[in-house]
Amino acid sequence: MGPGPSRGGCLLRWLGLKICRRSTLVFALLWFGTWVFLNGLVFVHRTILSDYCTDDKSKRILQRVCEEYREGALTGDLCEDLCVSGQVEYKRCLYYENGKKVIEARWRGTPVVLKSKLENFSSYESLGLLEYQDPAEELSPLDVVFYATLEIRNSLGLDMGGNASLPPLWGQRMRERGRPYSRAELASLWSLLQQEEYVFLRVLQDLSRHVAKVLGSCGHFYAVEYLSAGHAWDQNIFSLEEVSAGPWTARDMVHRIALSFLDMAWRFDNDFSHRLHLCDIKPENFAIRKDLTVVAIDVDMAFFEPKMRDILEQNCTNDDDCNFFDCVSKCDVKTNKCSSKRRNSNLQVICQKIFRPWFSPTLLGAKAGLPLQVDLQRAVQECAETPWGEDEERPQALQKRLLHLLTRLLHQGTSSERGGADGEGVHSHTALNF
Ligand SMILES: *[C@@H]1O[C@H](CO)[C@@H](O)[C@H](O)[C@H]1NC(C)=O
Ligand SMILES: *[C@@H]1O[C@H](CO)[C@@H](O)[C@H](O)[C@H]1NC(C)=O
Numbered sequence: 001m002g003p004g005p006s007r008g009g010c011l012l013r014w015l016g017l018k019i020c021r022r023s024t025l026v027f028a029l030l031w032f033g034t035w036v037f038l039n040g041l042v043f044v045h046r047t048i049l050s051d052y053c054t055d056d057k058s059k060r061i062l063q064r065v066c067e068e069y070r071e072g073a074l075t076g077d078l079c080e081d082l083c084v085s086g087q088v089e090y091k092r093c094l095y096y097e098n099g100k101k102v103i104e105a106r107w108r109g110t111p112v113v114l115k116s117k118l119e120n121f122s123s124y125e126s127l128g129l130l131e132y133q134d135p136a137e138e139l140s141p142l143d144v145v146f147y148a149t150l151e152i153r154n155s156l157g158l159d160m161g162g163n164a165s166l167p168p169l170w171g172q173r174m175r176e177r178g179r180p181y182s183r184a185e186l187a188s189l190w191s192l193l194q195q196e197e198y199v200f201l202r203v204l205q206d207l208s209r210h211v212a213k214v215l216g217s218c219g220h221f222y223a224v225e226y227l228s229a230g231h232a233w234d235q236n237i238f239s240l241e242e243v244s245a246g247p248w249t250a251r252d253m254v255h256r257i258a259l260s261f262l263d264m265a266w267r268f269d270n271d272f273s274h275r276l277h278l279c280d281i282k283p284e285n286f287a288i289r290k291d292l293t294v295v296a297i298d299v300d301m302a303f304f305e306p307k308m309r310d311i312l313e314q315n316c317t318n319d320d321d322c323n324f325f326d327c328v329s330k331c332d333v334k335t336n337k338c339s340s341k342r343r344n345s346n347l348q349v350i351c352q353k354i355f356r357p358w359f360s361p362t363l364l365g366a367k368a369g370l371p372l373q374v375d376l377q378r379a380v381q382e383c384a385e386t387p388w389g390e391d392e393e394r395p396q397a398l399q400k401r402l403l404h405l406l407t408r409l410l411h412q413g414t415s416s417e418r419g420g421a422d423g424e425g426v427h428s429h430t431a432l433n434f
C-alpha cells in the first residue's frame with residue numbers, strides 16, 4: 001500500500017501525480033463524481049431490466065404454467081414435454097415488456113421460441129360459456145369451431161366482408177377430431193386466440209411458407225421455430241454464415257434471398273382472400289431458413305386488406321397524417337379524410353429498405369459496373385420510386401423485371417463460379433459493415 005493522503009490540498013501526490021492545485025483537485029473530484037453517477041445509472045437500469053428478463057423470473061413463469069397443467073387448468077401438445085419428461089430445455093429470456101414474455105428454449109433438440117402476450121394464464125379472458133355451462137356438458141367440436149371462427153375473424157379484422165374464409169386446414173382439423181373438447185383444452189385455446197400474433201401465424205401456417213412455423217403450445221405459451229433475425233447494422237442483413245451449409249456462394253445467396261423476398265411480396269398480394277399488408281418492413285422483422293426462404297417473424301404490424309382500410313381511414317389535413325409506419329395513403333383535402341386505399345406496396349418498401357442498400361454500387365464494388373448489375377440497380381430504383389396507386393400494370397411489369405434480372409444473375413453466378421476463380425467467400429460483404 002502506498003502512503004495515504006498526507007497534506008490537505010495534495011491528495012493525489014501519493015499517486016505520483018504532481019497535481020496539487022485546487023482546480024485540478026476540483027476537476028478530479030468532479031470527474032470521479034460523474035463516474036460514480038454514470039455507473040449508478042447503468043446499475044439501476046440493469047437492475048430494472050434484469051428484474052423483468054431474468055432466468056429466475058422466466059423459470060418461475062414456466063413453473064406456474066406447469067403447476068396449472070398438473071392441476072388440470074390448462075393443456076397443450078407441449079405440456080407433457082415441458083412439465084413431465086423434461087424435453088424442453090430452458091435457454092434464456094429474450095424479451096419481457098408489459099407482461100409479454102419471449103423465451104429461447106430447445107425442444108427435443110430443436111431451437112424454439114416460447115411466447116406469450118401475457119405472463120399469467122389467469123390474465124386472459126376466459127371463454128364466457130365455460131362459466132355458465134356444467135363442465136361435464138362439453139361443447140361439441142362444431143360449436144368450438146364456430147366460436148373460434150368468430151374470435152379469429154374479429155382478431156384479424158375480417159368480420160366486415162361477410163364471407164371471410166376460415167383458415168381451411170386448421171378449421172378442418174378442429175372439426176374432424178372425434179371427441180369433444182375438455183375444459184382445459186377450451187381454456188387453453190381461448191388464451192391463444194386472444195393473442196393476435198398466434199392467430200395470425202396459425203392461420204397462415206398452412207397457406208404460406210413465408211411465416212414462422214408454430215410448433216406447439218402449452219396453455220397460453222406457444223412455441224415457434226427459432227430463426228435468427230436480420231439486423232440493420234450490417235448491410236448483409238442476414239448472417240449468411242449461419243446458413244452457409246448449402247452449396248452457395250455469398251453473391252448467390254443474396255440473389256436467392258432477394259428472389260424469396262419477391263416471392264413473398266407476390267404471394268402476400270395474391271395468395272389469400274384479402275391482400276396482406278406489411279406495415280413495418282425492416283431487417284429485424286425477417287429471418288431466413290436454411291433453404292434461404294424469407295420468413296416474417298414479427299407480424300404485429302401485418303394486416304389484411306379490411307383492417308388496413310380501417311386503419312388508414314383517418315382524419316387529415318395533409319398527406320403526412322396518412323402515414324401508418326410503412327403503409328401510406330393520400331389525404332383528400334375536400335373531405336379531410338385519408339384514402340382507405342394504400343398508396344404504396346409491400347414490394348415498394350422492400351425495394352426501398354432492403355434491396356436498395358443491398359444492390360447499391362458502393363456495396364458491389366468492382367462488380368457494380370457489370371451490365372446486369374446496372375440493370376438491376378435501375379430496376380430496384382424504379383421499384384422504390386414508382387407510385388403504386390391505381391395503375392396495377394406498371395408495378396407488375398417491374399416485379400417481372402426484377403424476377404427476370406435476379407434469375408439471370410443467379411444463373412450467371414453459378415456458371416462463372418464453377419471455374420473457382422471467383423474467390424468470393426461468405427464474408428466478402430461483411431467488410432462493408434457500418
Ligand atoms: C402473475 O402471477 C403472479 C403469481 O400469482 C403474480 O405475482 C404476478 O403479479 C402476476 N403478474 C401479472 C402481470 O398479473
Ligand atoms: C358467401 O358465400 C356463399 C357461398 O360460398 C355465397 O352464396 C354468398 O353470396 C356469399 N356472401 C357474401 C356476402 O359474399
Ligand SMILES: *[C@@H]1O[C@H](CO)[C@@H](O)[C@H](O)[C@H]1NC(C)=O
Nearest residue numbers: 313314315316335336337338
Ligand atoms: C374526424 O372528423 C369528424 C368530422 O370532422 C369528427 O366528427 C370526428 O370526431 C373526427 N374523428 C377523429 C378521430 O378525430
